[in-house]
Amino acid sequence: xxxxxxxxxxxxxxxxxxxxxxxSHPVATRQLELExxxxxxxxxxxxxxxHGRSLYPPSYHPRTHSVPVAQLQFRAYxxxxxxxxxxxxxxxxxxxxxxxxxxxxxxxxxxLWTVPRGPFVHKKSQENFExxxxxxxxxxxxxxxxxxxxxxxxIARHTMPGVGLRVTQWKRAPPGIGQQMVDAAVGSTRLGSxxxxxxxxxxxxxxxxx
Numbered sequence: 001x002x003x004x005x006x007x008x009x010x011x012x013x014x015x016x017x018x019x020x021x022x023x024s025h026p027v028a029t030r031q032l033e034l035e036x037x038x039x040x041x042x043x044x045x046x047x048x049x050x051h052g053r054s055l056y057p058p059s060y061h062p063r064t065h066s067v068p069v070a071q072l073q074f075r076a077y078x079x080x081x082x083x084x085x086x087x088x089x090x091x092x093x094x095x096x097x098x099x100x101x102x103x104x105x106x107x108x109x110x111x112l113w114t115v116p117r118g119p120f121v122h123k124k125s126q127e128n129f130e131x132x133x134x135x136x137x138x139x140x141x142x143x144x145x146x147x148x149x150x151x152x153x154x155i156a157r158h159t160m161p162g163v164g165l166r167v168t169q170w171k172r173a174p175p176g177i178g179q180q181m182v183d184a185a186v187g188s189t190r191l192g193s194x195x196x197x198x199x200x201x202x203x204x205x206x207x208x209x210x
Contacts, residue, residue: 072166
């Protein structure tokens with residue numbers, strides 16, 4: 001969330017009171033203290049005109065219930081592309097009002113190869129190659145599944161070349177879904193049918209066998 005900024009800074013007010021104030025009207029020091037700025041809402045933040053907003057860090061919305069809804073993992077060989085794409089993903093989540101975590105740095109995967117430069121007598125002449133896979137992770141909370149789906153489709157459509165994306169989503173089932181599944185399974189079997197249906201099915205099988 002972006003804090004509200006006051007028009008006059010504290011040093012400016014202090015200098016004004018020092019040179020323009022009188023002893024007959026003392027000013028309490030508590031009045032000079034600025035109040036804590038209230039955080040901006042998503043509607044106020046979206047309606048503000050900020051030139052070069054993409055140059056600033058994204059706005060991280062606070063969590064309400066801490067219910068995880070998705071986890072995104074990113075992989076790339078070049079960390080510059082990875083950081084730029086993470087910046088884009090954070091701004092997309094801030095625009096949709098999705099509370100996300102800051103990028104988490106995962107361990108870098110390192111691979112080494114040793115290849116001979118030539119066969120036969122040049123066996124001792126070898127060359128080493130190294131490859132590093134940089135990884136990042138972001139977790140999202142407290143968002144509607146439809147909003148999360150739109151966010152994932154948007155960042156997947158505008159993915160950066162050379163950056164891999166893997167998405168894991170958790171969807172909450174409504175209460176009583178277990179009993180509904182049991183009733184549907186029992187209803188599709190013979191155990192849930194009536195006695196007349198069982199007798200009719202038995203006669204049909206006997207006629208087919210004879």
